[in-house]
Amino acid sequence: MPDTGLPGSGSPVAEVLDAVKRFSAPEGGTVTALDEVSLEVSAGEFVTLLGPSGCGKTTLLRCISGFEDLDAGEVRIDGTPMTGVPAQHRPVNTVFQTYALFPHLRVEANVAYGLEVTGVPRRERTVRVAQALEQVGLQGLERRKPDQLSGGQRQRVALARAIINRPKLLLLDEPLSALDRNLRHSMQLELKTLQHELGICFLFVTHDQEEALTMSDRIVVLNHGRIEQIGSPEQLYHEPATSFVAEFIGDGALFTGTIEGDPDPALVTDDGLRLAIRDGVPAGRRMTMLLRPEQLDGAPAAPDSAFGILEATLEQSVFYGATRQLVCRLGNGAAITVTPSPGADGDRLYRAQLGDALRLAYRRAEPHLIEEARDGG
Amino acid sequence: MKLRLKRRLFGTYGVLFLVFVYAPIVMIVAFSFNSNPINMMVWSGFTFDWYWTIFGYPTQLNEQTLYVESTDQLLAAVMNSLIVAASTTTISTVLGTMTALALFRYRFRAQRFYQGLLYMPMVMPDIVLGIALLVFFVSIGMSLGLYSIIIGHCTFLISYVFVVVSARLAGMDNALEEASADLGASEWVTFRRVTLPHIAPGVVGGALLAFIISMDDLVITYFIAGVDSTTLPLFIYGMLRRGVKPQINAIATLMLLFTFIIASLGLYLRRRG
Numbered sequence: 285m286p287d288t289g290l291p292g293s294g295s296p297v298a299e300v301l302d303a304v305k306r307f308s309a310p311e312g313g314t315v316t317a318l319d320e321v322s323l324e325v326s327a328g329e330f331v332t333l334l335g336p337s338g339c340g341k342t343t344l345l346r347c348i349s350g351f352e353d354l355d356a357g358e359v360r361i362d363g364t365p366m367t368g369v370p371a372q373h374r375p376v377n378t379v380f381q382t383y384a385l386f387p388h389l390r391v392e393a394n395v396a397y398g399l400e401v402t403g404v405p406r407r408e409r410t411v412r413v414a415q416a417l418e419q420v421g422l423q424g425l426e427r428r429k430p431d432q433l434s435g436g437q438r439q440r441v442a443l444a445r446a447i448i449n450r451p452k453l454l455l456l457d458e459p460l461s462a463l464d465r466n467l468r469h470s471m472q473l474e475l476k477t478l479q480h481e482l483g484i485c486f487l488f489v490t491h492d493q494e495e496a497l498t499m500s501d502r503i504v505v506l507n508h509g510r511i512e513q514i515g516s517p518e519q520l521y522h523e524p525a526t527s528f529v530a531e532f533i534g535d536g537a538l539f540t541g542t543i544e545g546d547p548d549p550a551l552v553t554d555d556g557l558r559l560a561i562r563d564g565v566p567a568g569r570r571m572t573m574l575l576r577p578e579q580l581d582g583a584p585a586a587p588d589s590a591f592g593i594l595e596a597t598l599e600q601s602v603f604y605g606a607t608r609q610l611v612c613r614l615g616n617g618a619a620i621t622v623t624p625s626p627g628a629d630g631d632r633l634y635r636a637q638l639g640d641a642l643r644l645a646y647r648r649a650e651p652h653l654i655e656e657a658r659d660g661g
Numbered sequence: 662m663k664l665r666l667k668r669r670l671f672g673t674y675g676v677l678f679l680v681f682v683y684a685p686i687v688m689i690v691a692f693s694f695n696s697n698p699i700n701m702m703v704w705s706g707f708t709f710d711w712y713w714t715i716f717g718y719p720t721q722l723n724e725q726t727l728y729v730e731s732t733d734q735l736l737a738a739v740m741n742s743l744i745v746a747a748s749t750t751t752i753s754t755v756l757g758t759m760t761a762l763a764l765f766r767y768r769f770r771a772q773r774f775y776q777g778l779l780y781m782p783m784v785m786p787d788i789v790l791g792i793a794l795l796v797f798f799v800s801i802g803m804s805l806g807l808y809s810i811i812i813g814h815c816t817f818l819i820s821y822v823f824v825v826v827s828a829r830l831a832g833m834d835n836a837l838e839e840a841s842a843d844l845g846a847s848e849w850v851t852f853r854r855v856t857l858p859h860i861a862p863g864v865v866g867g868a869l870l871a872f873i874i875s876m877d878d879l880v881i882t883y884f885i886a887g888v889d890s891t892t893l894p895l896f897i898y899g900m901l902r903r904g905v906k907p908q909i910n911a912i913a914t915l916m917l918l919f920t921f922i923i924a925s926l927g928l929y930l931r932r933r934g
Binding site: 349 | 834836837839840841844847855858
């Protein structure tokens with residue numbers, strides 16, 4: 285029996301070490317799809333690879349599953365190097381974006397495929413297929429062909445087929461992108477529950493940051509084949525390491541400028557906007573400040589040095605049920621989103637008319653500051 | 662008003678088109694049952710005699726109107742055609758399918774160039790291909806016979822099978838084969854359990870197409886057939902040179918029937934696949 289340690293204990297189930305993958309571009313030259321990527325997935329973890337299309341997340345998945353070979357670096361599963369091991373012998377399984385169900389086979393035959401080709405006896409196959417179909421909630425559809433199923437059902441068949449071989453690691457390549465919004469939402473929760481029940485590590489690829497935040501234990505943000513940041517959803521949301529992560533995850537406005545200490549600590553943007561920041565940041569640094577919509581509110585009536593103030597004009601007000609979102613224009617022309625909280629200061633914003641001048645405020649200790657790289661890259 | 666006129670015009674056009682295409686064929690079938698031995702354009706009654714004569718059965722027709730001197734020759738030609746068609750179909754289906762798989766599954770240098778080369782035999786004039794094959798066989802000292810016909814037919818029928826199977830492969834999601842490998846199947850098992858079922862309608866279609874084309878090829882076969890390897894089309898052509906006689910109609914009708922059966926079989930298999 286393999287070691288099934290608790291999260292964080294023992295050796296990682298899967299490791300990627302300094303993975304490099306280059307493709308030759310059609311117009312000549314090479315494109316680096318993976319640039320020294322390293323990460324590990326521990327037992328029982330749900331890890332998401334998040335990034336815009338073309339960031340290398342699918343390539344990384346294909347290198348782990350064995351459909352692509354790395355140019356440098358290594359993939360290890362349960363400590364065993366996978367270099368030179370073909371896909372069919374790797375203890376990982378994949379849920380494909382297109383599901384890739386075998387169109388000529390019934391649901392039960394699709395699910396049983398992995399057992400059949402690896403020589404599991406018929407009796408055991410029947411039991412395990414029934415069990416897998418029950419786990420994904422597909423009892424009663426055994427005799428259907430894939431083209432007689434709905435998108436959500438196909439998704440479940442693909443899932444059942446992929447878990448039947450009891451992989452060490454399940455790779456999921458944007459499996460929810462073809463589903464409509466409501467179904468996607470319930471599938472997200474179901475996947476998470478299923479992962480918990482099975483105790484298999486999930487490595488999930490998506491470009492949808494909301495999906496990543498909802499499902500993951502840890503998120504790996506990729507951009508141009510490099511890892512921008514690895515962290516828990518909370519870390520990525522509250523303390524993004526780079527402005528790319530800040531921009532990609534959640535809503536918010538970014539202000540890049542130089543830190544000044546006098547008279548009050550502030551970040552001064554290149555076009556002259558002055559934003560109050562927390563104490564203790566050395567002056568002269570170039571930094572980027574992230575203001576989340578929920579950090580902004582109506583300014584208190586009495587002056588208070590704990591707050592930073594922004595003058596803005598209300599441009600749009602959108603009702604979302606539980607919250608209302610205001611889009612405001614700042615003096616330097618930048619747009620900023622605000623979700624006021626109920627209360628005296630927030631109510632004032634709710635009542636504002638389009639075109640009204642507003643005073644917005646944030647606690648200056650709250651906004652996260654990101655160090656800008658000196659070379660500007 | 663205007664619309665009705667338009668409809669009528671299109672209707673007329675459609676009917677004329679069908680007449681244009683099918684009238685000759687309907688005529689030849691009708692004539693094959695005409696009992697008039699002198700002038701087949703004049704209907705003088707229904708008969709199966711022309712069919713009996715080609716199979717060598719006694720009829721009431723007098724000797725002069727008889728035309729197939731030897732039924733044995735005819736049957737030998739049919740046999741030759743079937744041997745050639747069956748061998749060619751087998752060889753070109755296997756090679757054509759393998760070629761399509763190679764060109765679709767792997768990447769290699771000059772891929773486009775090879776693909777172009779595979780389309781070439783289909784557009785090349787038959788007569789050029791025929792002469793080229795003849796010159797080639799003679800220059801390597803190969804005697805002409807059934808073997809040379811089989812090889813000659815394969816050279817261009819591989820292309821036909823390739824094209825039909827390629828169309829099927831082009832519509833196949835690459836992820837299917839990856840999913841199979843991912844689930845632990847070897848390449849051979851993947852081919853047998855996933856790829857082949859998917860391309861089967863194309864393979865069967867290509868095979869039937871190859872069979873039909875091989876069965877009725879005249880021009881290329883004319884150049885590369887030996888003395889003892891007369892195929893059915895060559896035999897018919899030989900008969901025609903001595904005048905159009907009613908038996909020809911019967912033979913043509915039988916060939917037509919045979920082709921229909923093959924084609925229907927193809928359609929049936931395709932619909933099931």
